[in-house]
Amino acid sequence: QKEVEQDPGPLSVPEGAIVSLNCTYSNSAFQYFMWYRQYSRKGPELLMYTYSSGNKEDGRFTAQVDKSSKYISLFIRDSQPSDSATYLCAMSGSGGSYIPTFGRGTSLIVHP
Amino acid sequence: EPEVTQTPSHQVTQMGQEVILRCVPISNHLYFYWYRQILGQKVEFLVSFYNNEISEKSEIFDDQFSVERPDGSNFTLKIRSTKLEDSAMYFCASSEALTSVSYEQYFGPGTRLTVT
Numbered sequence: 001q002k003e004v005e006q007d008p009g010p011l012s013v014p015e016g017a018i019v020s021l022n023c024t025y026s027n028s029a030f031q032y033f034m035w036y037r038q039y040s041r042k043g044p045e046l047l048m049y050t051y052s053s054g055n056k057e058d059g060r061f062t063a064q065v066d067k068s069s070k071y072i073s074l075f076i077r078d079s080q081p082s083d084s085a086t087y088l089c090a091m092s093g094s095g096g097s098y099i100p101t102f103g104r105g106t107s108l109i110v111h112p
Numbered sequence: 113e114p115e116v117t118q119t120p121s122h123q124v125t126q127m128g129q130e131v132i133l134r135c136v137p138i139s140n141h142l143y144f145y146w147y148r149q150i151l152g153q154k155v156e157f158l159v160s161f162y163n164n165e166i167s168e169k170s171e172i173f174d175d176q177f178s179v180e181r182p183d184g185s186n187f188t189l190k191i192r193s194t195k196l197e198d199s200a201m202y203f204c205a206s207s208e209a210l211t212s213v214s215y216e217q218y219f220g221p222g223t224r225l226t227v228t
Contacts, residue, residue, distance in 0.1 A: 004154075043116070043203045043219025044155060088155065099145075099168060100217075102155040 003027055006089055006103030015112050019076040023089035023103045026070065031093030033065045034100060035074045038086045044102075047087075048074070079110045114138045116220035118204050124226045125194055133189045133223045135204030144187045145205040145217060146179065148172070155203065161187065194227045201225075 006023045013019055021035075032051055036044035050056045053067045062075040072091075076083055086107050090100035117136045125131050137144050146158040159169040161179050176192045187206075191198055201224050205217040 008152075042221050043205070045219065046216045090155075097168065099157045099160065101157075104152075104154050 003101050004089060004091060004103040006106055008104050008106060010107040010109055012109040012111060013079055015079060015081060015110055017079050017110070019074075019079050019083070019108060019110075021074040021076075021087050021089075021106050021108070023072050024070055025072070025091055027091070027094050027101075028067070028070065029094035030091035030101075032091065032098070033063070033072045034090040034092070035061075035063055036088040036090060036102075038088060038105065040085075044088055076108075079108075081110050081112050084108055084110050116204055116206055116218050118202075118220040118223050120223060121221070122224045122226070124228065127196060127227055128193050131191050131194055131225065133191075133202050133204075133225070135187045135189075135206075135220055136185050137187055137204065137206030138208075138218055139185070141206035141208050141218075143167075143207045143209065144179075144181070145207075146189045147203040147205065147219075148200040149203065149222075150197075150200045158189070191225075194225075196227050199225055199227045 004025045034049040035047045037047045038044045048058055048063045050063045050065045053065045056063045060077045064073040086105040088105040089103040092098045092100045119134045144161045147155050149155045157170050159173045159179055160167045178190045180188050201222040203222045204220040207217045
C-alpha cells in the first residue's frame with residue numbers, strides 16, 4: 001500500500017465553484033499535514049499546514065485532517081482561474097523526521 | 113522577495129556521463145535539500161544538508177549521488193554516472209532552520225535532467 005495516495009485528476013471546475021481536494025495515507029505516525037501548490041514550471045510552494053486532526057482556515061482555503069480515517073482535504077472557496085495549478089498533499093513527523101512525503105498531486109483547472 | 117535559484121533549467125546528458133546541478137539557496141538559510149520528480153510521479157526526497165554534512169538521506173540517494181556546498185552561496189548535486197532512470201525534474205530547497213513545518217522549505221524552479 002502506497003504511503004500517500006492522491007487522485008491526479010485533472011479536476012476542471014467553473015470559476016466561483018467550491019473545490020475539494022483529498023488525500024489518503026497509510027502511516028498513522030504522520031503528525032503534520034501540508035498542502036503545496038505547484039504552478040507549471042515552478043517548484044512547490046507551501047500553502048497550508050495542519051498539526052494533527054482538525055481544521056485550519058486561511059482566506060478562501062480550508063484544510064481538514066481526519067487522523068482516524070487517515071484522510072485529509074483541502075477546500076477552495078470561490079475558486080479563481082489563478083488557482084489553476086497542481087496541488088500536492090504532503091505529510092511528515094513520522095519517526096521524528098520533518099521531511100515531507102508527497103502525494104502525486106491533483107491538477108486543478110478553474111475555467112472562467 | 114528572496115528565492116531559490118537553480119541552473120541550468122534544462123540539462124541533457126548521455127548515459128554514463130557525470131552531471132552537476134547547481135542551486136543558490138536563500139542567503140540566510142542554513143538547511144538545504146534536494147528532491148526529484150520523475151514525470152507524472154511524486155516529488156521524492158533525496159537528501160538534506162546542514163553544516164557541511166548530510167543530515168538525512170533517502171534510499172534513492174545512493175553512491176552515485178553526492179552533494180556539496182563548495183562556497184558560501186552554491187549548493188550542488190552531482191550524479192556520477194547517469195542512467196536513463198535519472199531523467200527527472202530536480203528541485204533544490206532551503207529552509208531557515210531545522211525543518212519543522214513552521215520553518216517552511218522554499219523550493220527552486222527545478223532543473224529538468226534528460227538522460228539519453
